[in-house]
Structure formats: structure tokens, C-alpha cells
Amino acid sequence: MIEERDELVDRAARALSAMSPVKAGAVARVLMAVRASKVRPQPAWKRSVRWLEDASVSARAAGMLVAASLVVGFVLRGTVDVAGYSTQALSETPVALQTISDAGAESRGVPVAMVFELANAKSVAVVGDFNGWDPAATPMQRVGEDGPWSATLLAKPGRHTYAFLVDGSTLVADPLAAKATSPDFGGDASVMMVRTP
Amino acid sequence: MTLATRTNGFARSMIRRAALAVAAIATLSAASVQLGAQEARLLAIQDDATRSMVRDFIEAARARGTPTEPLVSRALEGVAFRATAKRIEQAMVALEERIGRSRELLAPRATVDELAAAADALANGVPASAIRDLRKIAPYRQITVEIGVLTELVAKGVAPKKAAVMVRDLMARGATGTQLTELNAAVQQDVAFGVTPVAALELRGRGVMSLLSPSASVNAAIRP
């Protein structure tokens, strides 16, 4: 059977090929849902009251919370977080209370979606404590032809200073995040708090 | 089609081998992986003399038993800030000293993340005794978040002693890292609206305190 793809069908296919808008933080939400699905019942002695509280937060409800946090344009999977910051987090998947002995689970890091808009940049990378300030670790991708830059990274719970490395040489603080001054180098950076899962 | 979906079997086999090689690397010993990864990251330092200095320092620190990951990170941070080699070296020296101090304060055991967090806390003016108190309250779990909150409060202008007492007391009464993070967020917001840092901390701290058990004793919690 010969497939009858002509000019009109081509046009229709092209119209349907337009990419859907992807909300900032979508990838982080997916990762949150993935981790939520991974949670298995823990022995009672490993549970904490908080575990039980968090367990009531469904992945979907948590996703809505992330969406709500987008008012500052910057998302982090975890718990609802840091109102004064541009980083926002949302309730983590229910996991057992972390202890030093099972720090391995915590060491995976919490997915953080980052969005940064800067026209005229040729490249942008996120550098910070979470990736050892390695300029090659977290390159951001241009979203659309002239859209913002976006990346998802894994950050361990705690306080992290970071900045955006533009065109491989210029460090730019996150314009909407709380400021941090490097004690050793004196430069301007930003700070975000990542919660314990 | 952006992905080469028409890849033939041979190419797929090669891809699979390449991927398995990557996966195999991941299964090598943690130490050798860390060494290789650190070396690769040092290549981001373009100036040969600086890179050589940093590499020598890292190797010496490793021989001294200092966790090297925070040092590599600090060196690359310095490069990002376009610091001179001398400045980067000074920063690494200072960080190693603070990590050593943190190791004492967080005894008997601490993760590398905790050491790095405590070292940053010290650099931002958090009192050493405060870090020791936090460890006493929570000897068996990571306190990276708690140390981070304390650091951030101090970094944003809360008097170090007041911040330390508040975080310590809240932890002793069972406040979670999440509650402390929320406290910090609320304080930062209040400060942004013009409230003094200390007043904001007192106000928000009392709010969190009211949610916690009044029976827990701070003195009991931090007794050696």
C-alpha cells in the first residue's frame, strides 16, 4: 500500500510537530514522582513523625505546590521552602529519617530545576557548591530560540552558594535569589537552601 | 528527527559498549573514581601554574588526611571568581584549617558534607561552640541543613550568638531541618520588609517554639 503523504498532510504534520510549552520545573516534578514511586515501607523504628506527615502528600499535590512556587520562576523539588528566596522547594517524597549510617540515600541529592534568562549569552552553566563549581558539570540549555536557559541538577540538603557562568567567563548572581558573598573571594553569588528529604 | 533512530545494529552495539564502559567506571572503587573525577575537574583551571599549585596542594592535603572534595570545589570557585593563584592558595589553606577545626567540633564522627558545611559556617562567623552544641544534640544524624540554616542567619546579619542559641534551642526541642529552613525563610522575608534581623529571629523563633514540645530540656540535650 502506498502511503499518501502529500503537501497538505505534510503541512498538517508540521503544525502538530510544534513542541508543547514545558513549564519550568517539569523535569524536577517528574523526578519527584519517580522517587515517590520508589518509596518502600520502612521498619517502624526508622520512621519519624515527619515521615508520616509527608507521606500524606501525594505526588500530584506536591506537583501543584511546585507549580505554585513558580511565581518566583525557580523550582526545587523538596519541601515548600524559603519564601524570601527565588529557590522554592516542595514537600519531599516520604523517606526514612536520615542518619549518618544511611547517609547514602541522602547523598543522591534533591533535583533542582533552574531557569535563568539572559539574552545574547552564547552559553550558560550553573556553578556552585552542589557541583563543586565545575563549569562542565551543569550546562544550561537554551529553551526556544530566545527563551531562558534551563537545567536540572542534584543538590544535597543544606546551604549552597552558586552563580551562573556566562560564556565561560563571567559570573552572574541569580537576580532573584538571596545574595551571598564569598568569604574567601569576596565576589557576589546567590544562596539556596535545600531541605532534607 | 533529532535522535538517530535509524541507528543500525552495529552502531547500537557500540553505543551499548560505550555506555557499559561508563557504567563500569561507576562500579570502580570510590577512591579511584574520585581521584579521576577530581583530576578531570582540575583541567577547568586553564592557567598551568595555578593548576599545578592546586594539584600539589590537593595531594598534600590528601596525605594529611583532609577530605579533598571541598578543597577542589574551593579552588574552582576561586577560578570562577577570577581570583589569583595566591588568593586561591590562601583560600585552600584557610579552608583546610577550618575543616580540621570542624572535625574536632563535630566529633566523634562527621560526613564530608557536614565538615564542609561547618567550615563555611566558621567562615561566615558562626561561633565554634554553636557547631559543637548542634552535634551534641544530634550525634547520630546529618546536621548539614541545621548548620546551613545557622550559617545563613548569621550571613544575613543575625547576631551570631543569638542565632546559635535559637537554632540550638529549637533543635533541642525537636525542631526538624524543615522547620528550621522555614524559620530561616521567614526571617529573611521579614528582614527584606525592614524588620531587624534579631527581632525577626525572636518573633519567628517563638512561633516555631510554640509548635514544639515544651518538655525537652536544652541542657539535657547538649550535656556531654
Added chain:
Amino acid sequence: MGSLRGKLSHTLGVRREYVSEFDPTLPVRAKHGDEQAFIGIVEFYYPRCLRFARNMIGSEQDAEEAVQDTFVRVHDSFSRFDEDSRFDPWLFRILANRCRTLMARNRRRQSLIEYGEIPISASAEPEVGADWAEEVQVVLNSLPMEQREAFLLRHVEDLSYEDIAAMTGVGLSALRMRVKRACDTLRARLD
């Protein structure tokens, strides 16, 4: 900012039009537990999956749910992913299944809450002067689900008939017929 003169602001929504090249080692690495590789897969495929789901289901919110469920299942099923096979058809098989499940759920709901109403997709003709893409979408929605799915996989997602046959378990000739009928309908309604 020195020499940087760009506009500096954050945005609430993101429109991802282009994605950079896919690293073909990602699926195997993700299968072996590399979470950063899994993130790479999601980053790359999310827009495409969302496009397919939206075209299939017609609802943005349901499409997002289908895509999220798909990646959860991908993650949970990686142990069954054959490393010698390509990733696209495997991913789209899971996605297509999720879309079918969601559409079935929606049909049940619709029959409960919209009794008596005429489903828009059953009778709507493209409005005169409506945006071309909207017209196409309206006609697409009016197609039987099997034709819509086959058309999208073949002509929008650019999968081969062999891949689609392997994914769906439908014979090649039947698939070609579905696509042909979809094309015929599009041609008749859009011309």
C-alpha cells in the same frame, strides 16, 4: 554585568522549542542507576512526549500527567529495557499506553458528568478563519483513537512502521491502513 547587555529576568513558563543532541549512552547509564543520566533523558524527551500526549489526549493537564506517569514507568521498568534496542520506540510504547489509559478514564468520567452533551470532537468542523494548527487539531481529535495514534507516531514522531508495529502489536498492513485513513480524513476536512 559589564559587557553583558542582555535582559535579565526570570520567566514563569518555559517554551522549549529545540533540544540539543541526545547522548545515546544515556538510556544504558540510566538503566544502571545513573540518576543524572535519567535527568538527561527526561530533559531531552519531555517536550516530545508532551507534544505526543497533547496531540493524543487534547488536554494539557492530562498530557502532563501522562508524561509524568510515563517517566515513572520508564524508571521503574529500566531493568527490562533491552540495551541492544533503540530507546525511542520503547519510550513511546509506554507513553502511548499511558495516553490510552488516561483517555479511557476520561471517557468514563465524561459519560458520567456530561451525559446528553455532544462531544465537541464528534461533530465540530473547523471554524472558518481559525488558526491552521487549531483546525488540524480539531480534525485530529475527530479521528478514531487508533488512527490518531498511528498518524502521530508515523508522521509527527517520525517512527518507522516497523517500530510502530513492534510497539503496538498491530500488523504492518493494518497500521498503514490506519495512517492512510487518517491522511484521507485530514485531506478531506482541511482541503
